[in-house]
Amino acid sequence: MSDKAHSSADDSTLVRAAQDGDMGAFEELVARHRDKIYARAYSMMRNEEEAIDLSQEAWVKAWQRLKQFHGESSFATWMTRITINLCLDQLRRQKRQRSESIEAMDEESGGVERQMPVVTVNPTEGLERGELRQRIDQALSQLSYAHRTVIVLHEFEEMEYKQIAKTMGCSIGTVMSRLFYARRKMAALLADLKKPE
Numbered sequence: 798m799s800d801k802a803h804s805s806a807d808d809s810t811l812v813r814a815a816q817d818g819d820m821g822a823f824e825e826l827v828a829r830h831r832d833k834i835y836a837r838a839y840s841m842m843r844n845e846e847e848a849i850d851l852s853q854e855a856w857v858k859a860w861q862r863l864k865q866f867h868g869e870s871s872f873a874t875w876m877t878r879i880t881i882n883l884c885l886d887q888l889r890r891q892k893r894q895r896s897e898s899i900e901a902m903d904e905e906s907g908g909v910e911r912q913m914p915v916v917t918v919n920p921t922e923g924l925e926r927g928e929l930r931q932r933i934d935q936a937l938s939q940l941s942y943a944h945r946t947v948i949v950l951h952e953f954e955e956m957e958y959k960q961i962a963k964t965m966g967c968s969i970g971t972v973m974s975r976l977f978y979a980r981r982k983m984a985a986l987l988a989d990l991k992k993p994e
Contacts, residue, residue, distance in 0.1 A: 798822055808872045816863050823863070827856055830873055834880050840949055841884040843938045851887060855880040877954065885964065888942050936986035944979035951976055 798806070798814050803825040806814070814822035834855055839848035858879050859866075866875055937945055946965060950956045958976075962969045 809868060812872050830876055834876055837877055837880050838884055851883050855883055892942055932987055932990045935990060936983050939986055940979060940982055943975055947975040948979045
């Protein structure tokens with residue numbers, strides 16, 4: 798397959814060529830999707846270096862597991878799942894007991910969030926507007942590991958509760974509770990960020 802053929806081929810054609818050992822086809826897939834994969838890693842890790850390392854690792858894993866990809870979903874979705882799992886593994890390794898116990902206390906007492914109306918935050922809407930993207934980014938970075946992850950998986954990846962529970966290794970009830978608090982916190986943070994300095 799020539800470079801020109803690579804650039805005009807669709808993802809599934811490139812995947813088939815790459816599965817047959819065509820490295821150029823795989824490089825074209827990397828070029829097409831690396832920004833999205835990096836952005837997803839960054840949205841979960843909130844750290845540039847870690848996001849770069851983990852997205853690189855995701856591409857290495859993808860190449861190693863390419864024969865296992867049978868096209869049940871799009872290549873982009875498959876890649877995103879690999880990236881999310883790597884990020885979750887890394888976050889679990891980093892997770893400190895302290896932040897978890899603070900979050901538990903916070904959820905029990907309810908605090909200010911209990912009086913807040915529930916606002917569905919859809920971070921994928923209007924992301925072209927740089928300012929909104931910046932605000933969402935800022936708000937996400939202030940959430941705890943568990944709250945940020947559940948928002949990313951539900952709102953960005955549109956995963957169902959059952960899938961999220963499996964991915965995060967917790968019950969569906971915990972997912973629902975975390976999502977409830979995460980949305981309220983996001984709404985409160987976004988409202989604060991909208992106020993003029």
